Amino acid sequence: MDIARSPLARPFPEMPPIAGVTLRVARAGYKAWDRADLTLVELTEGTSVAGVLTTSACASSEVEMGRDQVKRGHARALVVNAGNSNAFTGLRGREAVEQIVGQVAEALGCGTHEVFVSSTGVIGVPLPKDKARAGVEAALAAEPCGWEDAARAIGTTDTFTKGAGAAAMLGQTRVELAGFIKGSGMIAPDMATMLGYIFTDAAVVPGFLQEMLEKANAATFSCITVDGDTSTSDTVLAFATGKAGNRPLASWHDAGADAFYAALLEVCRELAQLVVRDGEGAQKFIEIAVTGAESDDSARRVGLAIANSPLVKTAIAGGDANWGRVVMAVGKAGEPADRDRLSIGFGGTWAARDGQPLPDYDEAPVAKHLQGEDVRIDVDLGIGSGRATVWTCDLTHGYIAINADYRS
């Protein structure tokens, strides 16, 4: 099935190369397609790594291995296989990953714990070792390529390539960040895992990079949902080569740490939103801002309960300012809330305040707002100071068409 480019797509940004990062792609032929589907990123010696990986109890071997590797903090290479997720493949799947790691470690003269592997695509089929071996060999011999080539090679059901960059000044030193990501549903017909990678030439010690990535993740990747489904392979990795030459960032007290974090957060937020913008069947991008919650975490859970509600998502698809469905979603979230303090608005207009519809509620500006591509829902719980913003897309016939009409 040919899936049209999402109407919410954004152009791939111009991003400068990152010193210490070399991108290469090759065609392993994991599927019968005529495109590169194996990405090999070579990282200079001394590169720090941080990662956030799916908590799924059914994670792939790649994820299990990645969880351990991240703890050691150093990376020399990343390999991404597209077209086969290698999930739910038992020992044979594990062997395929170990083969890739061994092959790359030998070629680059590094430790096996420094070679990261991700796979995305069909599940239950062990990654074919012969294709992987030939693909890695071809990639090692390939000419370096640009960001968009790599972003395209890691894609599966994505309808557009997704990248985001930023820069920060650490004292007198300018550092660059560049990232790319794939994902369209949390899972699509072929397990369209979310895989995101961020690279920087800043020097950051691994533990602090991990701390910053987890913090940024909590406010970005953990705040998006397309269909509430979580892949067995979701992965975000951040690599810091240190080539910019700044004094390594090691804590929030270091000069420039805040500036670097702000840039990292910006890249993570943009990448996360791009995944939502490629949500299966998405016609509208929805931002849900929750305030007045007991805590930030509680606000995020309320926001996700709203974002995951099929009734809210279909109402937005239909351009219907159905705040009753938002009330329902708040009620079911299981978080502290008080019906009589709850306020709900769309696009800056309050529809209900303190548990009651506003007597002078004017639906006209709301109806107009809901005609647009970008929809904003405000929810104030009125009981505390916790706040969070989450992002999702609407639920349309397109989602059903992609996921039900198509036989995987």
Place this chain on the structure above:
Amino acid sequence: MDIARSPLARPFPEMPPIAGVTLRVARAGYKAWDRADLTLVELTEGTSVAGVLTTSACASSEVEMGRDQVKRGHARALVVNAGNSNAFTGLRGREAVEQIVGQVAEALGCGTHEVFVSSTGVIGVPLPKDKARAGVEAALAAEPCGWEDAARAIGTTDTFTKGAGAAAMLGQTRVELAGFIKGSGMIAPDMATMLGYIFTDAAVVPGFLQEMLEKANAATFSCITVDGDTSTSDTVLAFATGKAGNRPLASWHDAGADAFYAALLEVCRELAQLVVRDGEGAQKFIEIAVTGAESDDSARRVGLAIANSPLVKTAIAGGDANWGRVVMAVGKAGEPADRDRLSIGFGGTWAARDGQPLPDYDEAPVAKHLQGEDVRIDVDLGIGSGRATVWTCDLTHGYIAINADYRS
């Protein structure tokens, strides 16, 4: 919008009257429709009541009041308003309920705590007191009616009337149970709450009736989902008039308690399944049996994670034996599971065993099974003896059409 009768509908059963229960309906005119929309059930003196009401933090006044009334254990009347849920209406909504309770209590000469009220329909509009008063008056003066008339009068977006009956022998005494229910999505365009009522002529003390209803609820109403959304008004009430003359059941040790519970469970299960069979846009009825979990509760949560997964539901809609999506749903459930012990089957055929696809897996019988209206998914977690069965329906274009294309 006219919504066609669900293809999964069942005929309304023949059920005998229950001694001590008098059903009446009237037209309050909560909506511009030409049908009865107010149901008044009169219950004989000494009727015990038990109830399970939504845990939503945004529950309606009816639910808040009902939670308190159930604790007192006695009922003389039930009023159900259809067309207006009276949810999220603040003080004015509360006053309307109090008016109904007062009016009925005066007419029947009972305490206000013995008059139960439920409302279902549009939210955010206070129940109009004048219509409610006239409707109750008309109902009080109306001729008694039958089960299906009452089942029809409580409906909103339901596409068919739903009832279930059973009988049990308590020693030499035969007791009857009859119930009816409404609900099609957890919430539909007009907040199609699930409201279920079960009546019996058995004598059961309130505390034990409550214990049995909660136990039956955990295995039935708590095991169904259409879209994972929970209404602000979901309510199940059970009334026992005692007119059969048996010695009142007061504990599991009493003779006949097991037989009565079995009948109650049967009625609850049938009513719960009927709601799923009227799921918005449903084309297939899906039973998900989870075994080998750490506990029964854990099994139920895993089952509901599968049942609520849009990707699983769309796969079934498409007749696709996509066990990878079931793996994903198990993984995200957050319950104890071990990828390498997980087995998944459809219609009695295992597709994957112990974390790997079966080498000799024959998809032909599975494909045939998935063509039918009734689909069965088996999941064995392989780590314990916990088990549960949950029910849901598929996710189709019909769901989107009902919830997005229609402006409420």
